[in-house]
Amino acid sequence: MNDFTEVTELKNELDQLRPLPSAAVKNLNEVLRVEWTYNSNAIEGNTLSLIETKVVLEDGLTIGGKRLKEHFEVINHSEAIDYIEEHVLKDKKLDERTLKNLHYLVLKNIDNENAGNYRNINVRISGSVHEPPNFLQVPQEMSNLLSWYEDNKGDLHPVELAALFHFKFVYIHPFSDGNGRTARLLMNLILMENGYPPAIVKAEHEQRLKYYETLELASVKQIYSPFIELITGCVRDSLNIYLKAVKP
Numbered sequence: 001m002n003d004f005t006e007v008t009e010l011k012n013e014l015d016q017l018r019p020l021p022s023a024a025v026k027n028l029n030e031v032l033r034v035e036w037t038y039n040s041n042a043i044e045g046n047t048l049s050l051i052e053t054k055v056v057l058e059d060g061l062t063i064g065g066k067r068l069k070e071h072f073e074v075i076n077h078s079e080a081i082d083y084i085e086e087h088v089l090k091d092k093k094l095d096e097r098t099l100k101n102l103h104y105l106v107l108k109n110i111d112n113e114n115a116g117n118y119r120n121i122n123v124r125i126s127g128s129v130h131e132p133p134n135f136l137q138v139p140q141e142m143s144n145l146l147s148w149y150e151d152n153k154g155d156l157h158p159v160e161l162a163a164l165f166h167f168k169f170v171y172i173h174p175f176s177d178g179n180g181r182t183a184r185l186l187m188n189l190i191l192m193e194n195g196y197p198p199a200i201v202k203a204e205h206e207q208r209l210k211y212y213e214t215l216e217l218a219s220v221k222q223i224y225s226p227f228i229e230l231i232t233g234c235v236r237d238s239l240n241i242y243l244k245a246v247k248p
Helices: 005-016 022-043 050-059 068-089 096-107 135-152 158-172 179-193 205-221 225-246
Strands: none
Touching: 005 225, 022 050, 022 068, 022 179, 022 225, 050 068, 068 096, 068 179, 096 135, 096 179, 135 158, 158 179, 158 205, 158 225, 205 225
């Protein structure tokens, strides 16, 4: 059984400080955007460093010796964050269009043919024994996922809801590429809708390994607690960053 007491208390502490100072929030959002983009891309093999990611995002420069694809991954991810922020601001419904639009933003200019489209092939996940559903089942599986979300969003703790949505999404593996980045974006959309800051899964070796191991445990043995615990820790870290920045 996962314990959300600490993150709930930290969020309540943050809520009591609202409205947060606009200058501090702007700075935090800029810092987290770079870190979120860097880490999510690095988990998937992007070789741009944190500083290089910042330069591409904030200065619009290209990094010598790095592939164009890696630059697009940075720009695209930032645009996907813009999309999420607007989605939360306008209190839009999380539906199939949201999923496909986010995926389109992740893959545009990289794989335009598949951007925003469910896979039409069967796939295997490297390093995993889990076999995602047949591609013909994907539309129904995604419909089931969205129904599950609607049925549970009022009952589950927001962190558990976001973590489980992430897991269920990658279990289905609805797209031929870009599933991990899209799953983390959707997880954070759910967190941000509920007033939490984004959870950043770190690409450094230990957390990256734990991330994959706990996802595999959930996929193969239906043991979800370790993955939920990992995401809860990421949420706690982000809340502490916010509190440190805005506390008087």
